[in-house]
Amino acid sequence: xxxxxxxxxxxxxxxxxxxxxxSVAVKKKLRQLGYPPDxxxxxxxxMYEGEINMVIHxxxxxxxxxxxxDKIVIILADHGPGIPNVExxxxxxxxxxxxxxxxxxFGAGMGLPNMKKYTDDMKIDTEVGVGTTITMTVDL
Amino acid sequence: MKIAEIRDLLRAEVLSxxxxxxxxxxxxxxxxxxxxxxxxxxDQGVLLTGLLNSQVIRxxxxxxxxxxxxxxxxxxxxxxxxLAKEHGLVLMRSPLRAYEACGVLYYAGLGREGADV
Ligand SMILES: Nc1ncnc2c1ncn2[C@@H]1O[C@H](COP(=O)(O)OP(=O)(O)O)[C@@H](O)[C@H]1O
Ligand SMILES: [Mg+2]
Numbered sequence: 728x729x730x731x732x733x734x735x736x737x738x739x740x741x742x743x744x745x746x747x748x749x750s751v752a753v754k755k756k757l758r759q760l761g762y763p764p765d766x767x768x769x770x771x772x773x774m775y776e777g778e779i780n781m782v783i784h785x786x787x788x789x790x791x792x793x794x795x796x797d798k799i800v801i802i803l804a805d806h807g808p809g810i811p812n813v814e815x816x817x818x819x820x821x822x823x824x825x826x827x828x829x830x831x832x833f834g835a836g837m838g839l840p841n842m843k844k845y846t847d848d849m850k851i852d853t854e855v856g857v858g859t860t861i862t863m864t865v866d867l
Numbered sequence: 868m869k870i871a872e873i874r875d876l877l878r879a880e881v882l883s884x885x886x887x888x889x890x891x892x893x894x895x896x897x898x899x900x901x902x903x904x905x906x907x908x909x910d911q912g913v914l915l916t917g918l919l920n921s922q923v924i925r926x927x928x929x930x931x932x933x934x935x936x937x938x939x940x941x942x943x944x945x946x947x948x949x950l951a952k953e954h955g956l957v958l959m960r961s962p963l964r965a966y967e968a969c970g971v972l973y974y975a976g977l978g979r980e981g982a983d984v
Contacts, residue, residue: 743920743922744920744921744946745921746922747921747922747925747929750925750929751925751928751929751954754928754929764931768929768930768931771929772905772929772930775905775925775926775929776905779922829900831918831920831922832899832900832901832902832918832920832922832923832926833900833901833902833922834902835900835902835903835906836902837902837903837905837906838902838905840906841902841905841906844906
């Protein structure tokens with residue numbers, strides 16, 4: 728198997744306005760590489776939700792995308808507060824986001840379920856007080 | 868329905884994507900929660916919203932939408948207009964309220980093809 732194509736982005740946790748820039752950039756790259764629209768849509772929506780989460784819940788982090796022959800892997804790592812109860816966080820509608828975030832159009836508690844829905848595999852490694860790493864795979 | 872027809876029906880001012888007005892769209896959705904748009908919307912070409920921030924444009928881009936209508940005469944930020952141009956999206960603003968705008972488009976047949984009405 729050949730070496731994957733890798734993309735790396737730093738996600739600024741201070742700036743809600745720029746949140747999602749990495750996902751937009753990945754979407755553009757995948758288009759240029761000629762991937763089918765449904766694959767691109769899955770990858771970019773899942774990554775966008777994860778990127779928004781890093782900004783609104785974890786003060787930013789790093790996003791890495793690895794494109795293999797048979798799959799695309801998205802790794803979102805932050806040093807935020809961690810997720811105390813992953814099972815609860817995965818439930819549709821569960822959110823700790825406050826009103827100020829909801830006023831920005833997010834915090835409906837659909838992000839994590841949505842990320843799971845759009846990807847073929849999703850792993851959450853999280854530790855309270857240390858951070859969260861989410862690894863998502865979309866099969867090609 | 869052509870995007871130009873949406874502009875006319877909603878008495879909207881086009882702020883970006885003038886060159887795409889002859890493109891066709893088949894369905895629309897209306898929400899101020901981008902989370903919900905990302906979770907529930909499927910193949911809707913038009914987003915009507917009263918929310919004003921750059922995530923509106925990015926959400927539409929993620930969902931492969933082609934037209935965004937800002938309702939209630941709100942004025943999009945410069946940044947939204949720039950982003951919309953960058954993504955080749957039509958961005959327009961209408962004096963109608965969300966409820967009216969949806970009603971007008973629905974009555975005109977947008978997203979109703981095949982519906983028994
Ligand atoms: N990267 C993260 N770091 C810390 N907590 C997170 C992170 N991502 C998600 N969460 C927690 O999981 C909850 C559910 O996330 P999500 O389904 O995306 O909904 P929302 O972002 O709308 O609150 C969040 O409200 C938050 O408490
Ligand atoms: Mg979220």
